[in-house]
Amino acid sequence: GDSVTQMEGPVTLSEEAFLTINCTYTATGYPSLFWYVQYPGEGLQLLLKATKADDKGSNKGFEATYRKETTSFHLEKGSVQVSDSAVYFCALLRDFSGNQFYFGTGTSLTVIP
């Protein structure tokens, strides 16, 4: 079945460090891929998405490229800030019956000054 595997956390980085959070997926067909972020005490917020192979999603300095050949959608940011501390979820939405998100287990990021 469809699934998403995320890099285990927690991740702790110093401010201005480079961030990579790995995400790989298993799905039939051509799913859309998403990164959601969950700040403490809040609901999930869409960070970025990509709907087809080789698309790059970007937002707030974060980027992820849909790689069909490696079934990956790794999240990157060149210089993290303390305000980026949150839990990050990779998710996929299957095509054709695409009303059900499959989420990874989440990666907790803490950025220290």
Add this chain to the structure above:
Amino acid sequence: ETGVTQSPTHLIKTRGQQVTLRCSSQSGHNTVSWYQQALGQGPQFIFQYYREEENGRGNFPPRFSGLQFPNYSSELNVNALELDDSALYLCASSHGGLAGDEQFFGPGTRLTVL
């Protein structure tokens, strides 16, 4: 524009009881999805309602049921509560019930079953 709201924020129940959680969708949205997020896990899809009809269901038993009202708000009902039902329940709204629609999430209801 009002975002997705959920009530109550927290709830404590005992095994065997029944619970109703509520969700108000974002203005202009006619689709509501419910997810269960156990501690340390990603959200798991329970079901979706589109224009008052169930529009897809995840791998949850029938004691998880739902409703959507004409104003597109929604309820999640869980009967015969079990300890493993303790989780954060998230509601998400979107427009159109179509594949790929962005879903806007509420802050969740934290349910504890003792």
